[in-house]
Amino acid sequence: MLQLLSLLQTYRFWPGTELSDRLGISSRTLRRDIDRLRVLGYPVDATPGAAGGYRLAAGSHMPPLLLDDDEAVAIAVGLRAAAGASIDGIEEISVRALAKLEQVLPDRLRRRVRTVHANIVPMRWDGGPGPTVVPEALALLSQACRDHEEARFDYRRRDGEESSRLVQPHHLVSAGRRWYLVAWDVRRDDWRTFRLDRVVEPRLAGARFTPRSVPGGGPAEFVARSIADMPVAHHVVVRATCTAEEVASLLRWVDADVEDLGATCRVALRGEEPAWLAMVIAGLATAVDVELEEDLSGAVGPCLAAVGRRLSRATPGPSRGGG
Numbered sequence: 001m002l003q004l005l006s007l008l009q010t011y012r013f014w015p016g017t018e019l020s021d022r023l024g025i026s027s028r029t030l031r032r033d034i035d036r037l038r039v040l041g042y043p044v045d046a047t048p049g050a051a052g053g054y055r056l057a058a059g060s061h062m063p064p065l066l067l068d069d070d071e072a073v074a075i076a077v078g079l080r081a082a083a084g085a086s087i088d089g090i091e092e093i094s095v096r097a098l099a100k101l102e103q104v105l106p107d108r109l110r111r112r113v114r115t116v117h118a119n120i121v122p123m124r125w126d127g128g129p130g131p132t133v134v135p136e137a138l139a140l141l142s143q144a145c146r147d148h149e150e151a152r153f154d155y156r157r158r159d160g161e162e163s164s165r166l167v168q169p170h171h172l173v174s175a176g177r178r179w180y181l182v183a184w185d186v187r188r189d190d191w192r193t194f195r196l197d198r199v200v201e202p203r204l205a206g207a208r209f210t211p212r213s214v215p216g217g218g219p220a221e222f223v224a225r226s227i228a229d230m231p232v233a234h235h236v237v238v239r240a241t242c243t244a245e246e247v248a249s250l251l252r253w254v255d256a257d258v259e260d261l262g263a264t265c266r267v268a269l270r271g272e273e274p275a276w277l278a279m280v281i282a283g284l285a286t287a288v289d290v291e292l293e294e295d296l297s298g299a300v301g302p303c304l305a306a307v308g309r310r311l312s313r314a315t316p317g318p319s320r321g322g323g
Contacts, residue, residue: 001033006066008037008044008056015053069109076101076113095172099142137202141181144169150186150205156198158230167192168209171219180226182219184212191215193226236269236277236300241289250287251280266293278303282311 003023007014020030034044034054043057067075079101082094105113144151148168155165167183174180179196191214216222240247244260247267251258259266267284271277277300284290 001036002066004030004033005037005042006068008042008054009066013047013053013055015051019054069112072101072105072109073112076105076109080113092172092174095138095142096146099139099146102136102139103143137196137199138172138179140202140204141169141196141199142172144204145171148209148211150207150209151183151202152205153202154200155194156200165192165194166205167194168212170211170214172196173219173223180223182214182222184209191222193223234271234274234277234300236281237293238267238269238281238284239264239291239293240267240284242287246288247284250284274299275303278307282307 004019007019007022016027016030020027023030025033034046037044041063045055045057047053047055076098079094079098102110141151143149150166151169152164152166154162156162166186167181168186169181169183171182172179173182181194181196181199183192183194184190185192214222216225239261241264244258244265247256247258247265251267256270257268259268269277269280271280281290281292281304
């Protein structure tokens with residue numbers, strides 16, 4: 001039946017005689033196996049007659065799929081990439097699906113997935129150096145959230161201090177192109193938010209727990225408050241000639257406070273890297289007019305000036321045949 005399902009999932013029409021010959025079974029056995037697939041939820045259309053056959057059709061729900069090695073690797077790599085995508089809501093869904101797939105992948109396919117994914121360089125908008133999160137950590141912690149299982153890991157705080165943590169993972173939240181784990185810290189007896197790029201070697205602890213209610217309206221709100229309470233090194237305020245909704249769509253992955261002023265809006269940006277803030281302002285200026293509302297004599301000002309000079313040099317002038 002698995003071989004039959006694999007053939008039908010190629011989405012071509014199979015004559016009954018060809019299927020019987022391929023599988024080495026009688027036409028009666030073939031009909032019986034087709035009926036079993038239908039009972040399991042696979043919609044198999046049948047064409048009667050001497051030239052009749054079978055085709056797997058689209059049904060009302062998604063039945064389990066059979067994947068060959070190359071297909072499984074391609075899907076796993078795609079899910080890892082989608083976990084950092086800029087499509088609203090797709091990150092959490094991708095991680096859940098990745099956790100299910102990683103759970104059943106053979107070791108040889110896991111190695112292929114890691115090799116392929118290691119050559120994919122993600123686009124970063126958060127200004128941080130290097131890769132954000134190891135996909136295996138996302139998959140493992142997603143599984144811990146799903147199964148209500150405690151997890152252990154080493155954690156490197158913002159100030160560089162390192163500690164070992166035992167937590168009860170509740171939710172994974174994607175915010176500002178970073179992943180955060182909302183968990184109950186067992187030893188500190190309190191809720192904590194952990195940035196996943198600072199989590200080292202997470203592993204399941206083997207103990208189950210009873211889920212708690214995340215305080216303050218839910219996991220996304222809890223993470224948002226935690227981020228807002230964190231000190232940052234640099235702040236910039238600009239006025240943009242567009243609506244607050246337009247700015248929100250342009251800066252969807254940026255930590256920004258937007259105040260609607262009617263025809264314009266005030267945008268307060270904050271971040272750890274002045275060069276990144278300068279890039280955000282330059283990127284915003286490609287879509288709308290931007291006016292700085294404060295003196296940028298600090299670290300952000302020189303970075304923004306350097307971006308302007310480099311863009312000016314990159315623009316072809318009349319002497320080089322440009323317009």
